[in-house]
Amino acid sequence: MLKEKLEEVRERALAAIRDASNSQILYEVKVQFFGKQGQFSALMKEMGKLLPEERPVFGKLVNEVKGALEKSYQERETALKSAELDAKLAEESLDLTLPGPEAPALGAQHPISMVIDEIVAILARLGYAVRTGPLIEQDRYNFEALNIPKDHPARDMQDTFYVDERHVLRTHTSPIQAHVLETEKPPLRIIGVGPVFRCDSDVSHSPNFHQIEGMYVDAKVSMADLKGTISHFVKEFFGKELKTRFRPSFFPFTEPSAEVDCQCPLCSGRGCAMCKQSGWVEIGGSGLINPNVLRHAGVDYPRWQGFAFGFGVERMGIIKYGIEHIGLYNQNDVRFLRQFST
Numbered sequence: 001m002l003k004e005k006l007e008e009v010r011e012r013a014l015a016a017i018r019d020a021s022n023s024q025i026l027y028e029v030k031v032q033f034f035g036k037q038g039q040f041s042a043l044m045k046e047m048g049k050l051l052p053e054e055r056p057v058f059g060k061l062v063n064e065v066k067g068a069l070e071k072s073y074q075e076r077e078t079a080l081k082s083a084e085l086d087a088k089l090a091e092e093s094l095d096l097t098l099p100g101p102e103a104p105a106l107g108a109q110h111p112i113s114m115v116i117d118e119i120v121a122i123l124a125r126l127g128y129a130v131r132t133g134p135l136i137e138q139d140r141y142n143f144e145a146l147n148i149p150k151d152h153p154a155r156d157m158q159d160t161f162y163v164d165e166r167h168v169l170r171t172h173t174s175p176i177q178a179h180v181l182e183t184e185k186p187p188l189r190i191i192g193v194g195p196v197f198r199c200d201s202d203v204s205h206s207p208n209f210h211q212i213e214g215m216y217v218d219a220k221v222s223m224a225d226l227k228g229t230i231s232h233f234v235k236e237f238f239g240k241e242l243k244t245r246f247r248p249s250f251f252p253f254t255e256p257s258a259e260v261d262c263q264c265p266l267c268s269g270r271g272c273a274m275c276k277q278s279g280w281v282e283i284g285g286s287g288l289i290n291p292n293v294l295r296h297a298g299v300d301y302p303r304w305q306g307f308a309f310g311f312g313v314e315r316m317g318i319i320k321y322g323i324e325h326i327g328l329y330n331q332n333d334v335r336f337l338r339q340f341s342t
Contacts, residue, residue, distance in 0.1 A: 016029040017072050026073070110329075174253060191212060193210070219305070242269075260309065267279070286307065288305065
């Protein structure tokens with residue numbers, strides 16, 4: 001009796017699988033015959049009516065029939081899905097003549113970053129390594145460690161942003177040198193780079209700008225070493241044909257000290273608005289490290305000597321690219337920034 005029911009279920013299932021016109025109807029056939037409440041499950045529940053020795057034989061037969069039907073089901077499913085995909089592709093079309101989406105606007109390095117990267121690359125080839133430091137600096141490192149006593153004009157409130165009595169927004173990157181002299185042993189070749197802050201704002205000054213400094217400490221260091229280093233840097237950064245000159249000056253942390261000028265890159269020294277017809281532009285300060293600075297950091301002077309130099313990053317960009325106003329750096333005007341995208 002159960003064998004006859006099994007044969008009827010098999011015939012109905014084969015017919016339903018064969019007659020299914022789409023994958024959805026075929027899935028309903030699967031549920032009807034192979035689901036938990038399907039007809040094969042119902043047959044298995046009736047096995048209890050059989051004699052114990054008949055049950056394994058019938059169970060094996062059920063599994064064989066069910067396996068053959070599942071194979072037929074998979075073949076029919078593959079055929080239906082393939083036919084449905086072909087029909088969908090035939091109905092849909094892609095117009096390849098339509099214009100594609102516009103490419104998103106690409107960003108570029110900011111000119112300040114470009115100048116910093118170029119300066120660092122030039123000095124790195126001379127063996128200098130980059131160091132950074134905190135933007136909120138202790139008074140000791142910003143002034144006293146650099147031979148700037150309590151009564152020095154640089155401490156005036158109009159020049160310095162004071163956080164409290166002991167801390168300031170650093171007014172230069174030179175505190176990086178003081179930290180390095182205390183924590184690292186000579187010989188040293190380092191570059192200090194980052195933003196600095198001063199109470200100053202006009203066409204050529206900003207309360208927030210960037211500096212980059214170099215420091216070299218070794219057993220024998222002279223002004224000749226300093227001049228050779230800066231002259232090489234100027235030729236690499238501005239152009240091989242440009243000359244460099246040094247003018248005596250005064251900085252508390254160097255002795256002797258010198259302002260550094262180079263021939264104007266825009267007019268090659270002939271005279272223009274950038275150099276105010278002089279043919280020369282000031283690019284930074286330099287000098288041999290003051291012995292007081294070395295001794296304050298615990299460096300054994302005169303066994304170890306050194307020189308230091310510093311440039312304003314924005315100023316270097318103004319000179320190199322002919323930028324008319326320092327404020328353009330901070331306005332995020334895409335017309336200005338696009339000029340540096342290449």
